[in-house]
Amino acid sequence: MQIKNIAIDQNLKELTQHRTVALPVACYNTTINQHLHGYIPLHWHDEIQFVLIIEGEAIFQVNEERLVLKEGNGLFINSGCLHMVEDNDNSGCTYICLNASPHILLSQELFTTYVAPYIQATNLPYVFIDSNELWGKNIIDAILKVKQLIEQSPQYFEIDITMQLALIWKNLIFNGFQPEYIQTEMLKSQRMKQMLNWIHLNYGEKIRLENIASAGGLSRSECCRYFKHILKTTPINYVMEYRIQKSLVLLQQEESNVTEVAYQVGFNSTSYFIEKFRKSMNMTPLAYKKHKLSS
Structure with missing residues (x-):
């Protein structure tokens, strides 16, 4: 279900609870021009976000950088980063939005080594996800799988979602990003x-x-x-x-x-x-x- 009005507090932090009944995860379609403002206004949240464009084109701004995403493109937006989205040339852009708490990506024992350094890094506000690369295709396939699991809710689907999130995260950091803290x-x-x-x-x-x-x-x-x-x-x-x-x-x-x-x-x-x-x-x-x- 699309969120047509993103509630934010005075700090621009999004107030939406991104979660299923049992997990701090949400996955839904967003059509940009159906939003209250006609675009997704500037905001941030603690959750990490993965985006997959399924129709049209969108202009994403993450912190001070702007980039155009086309159908089939994906994007990772890191925790705490300011971002906003506009439709490009009234293309009727629709995208899948997957939000997840960083703490659900891996077990507590692995979080310190494989998650915390990346979500705290100052050189990783976003990552363009190229579906032509194997790691990018793996992430996109997993996003679609998470959306399907949430919609169909088969038995033990929460366990399957956590497995897909771990797969997404592994493919993202597998590219050899070196976290920096400036x-x-x-x-x-x-x-x-x-x-x-x-x-x-x-x-x-x-x-x-x-x-x-x-x-x-x-x-x-x-x-x-x-x-x-x-x-x-x-x-x-x-x-x-x-x-x-x-x-x-x-x-x-x-x-x-x-x-x-x-x-x-x-x-x-x-x-x-x-x-x-x-x-x-x-x-x-x-x-x-x-x-x-x-x-």
């Missing part, structure tokens, strides 16, 4: 999350660039460089887009009106809210509200 990279990620956290707690109030910079312990110019390098936008444009994201949920409430929503999400002018909303969503807030309520 303190400056860890600090950069921490500062970025601190600034985003501050925005998400205060988006309804007046926000200045120096407020955002201060939350990350940075100067204004360094703050701008962080956002430009990692998120490919400015801090103020990010605030604007986040406010519009928050307005989407409010506009779907039957009793809401555009002016109240505008002020609630931090705009001090209804006309300015309408202008920015139209630019972002290609329709006015009122048209969006009517469309959602009618559907």
Whole structure:
């Protein structure tokens, strides 16, 4: 079952419980343009994630890097990494998303040696999974098998899932990745999350660039460089887009009106809210509200 609205907390950490009844695992199809925002917004989670494109093309951003995935391509996204997804050229992209707690990959005795170094590494935010390589094909086949096991739930399927996850992990690290731990990279990620956290707690109030910079312990110019390098936008444009994201949920409430929503999400002018909303969503807030309520 697709999750059409990813619930995240003020730190951008996803709140969805990725699990079957017995296991901290989830596997489901996601059609990007069916999401509440029309794309998968920036977020992170403790679980590792494997993706398999089954139709169309998607643009994934993981931390500061962007890459295009086509049908048949796979992707590993490491624990704790900021990521977002957009459809490429309105292709109607659908992908399988497999999320799993790192602690279920291997036994406790093996976790310290074969899992912890990789999920803590600063040089491994993602891995492109090439289905033309044997290790990549093995991973993709195992993803499909996990999805089938969850959907059909045969006897002892939880044991079979853990076997498939161990196979996936073995094939991923078998490529000889050497984990690295660069303190400056860890600090950069921490500062970025601190600034985003501050925005998400205060988006309804007046926000200045120096407020955002201060939350990350940075100067204004360094703050701008962080956002430009990692998120490919400015801090103020990010605030604007986040406010519009928050307005989407409010506009779907039957009793809401555009002016109240505008002020609630931090705009001090209804006309300015309408202008920015139209630019972002290609329709006015009122048209969006009517469309959602009618559907």
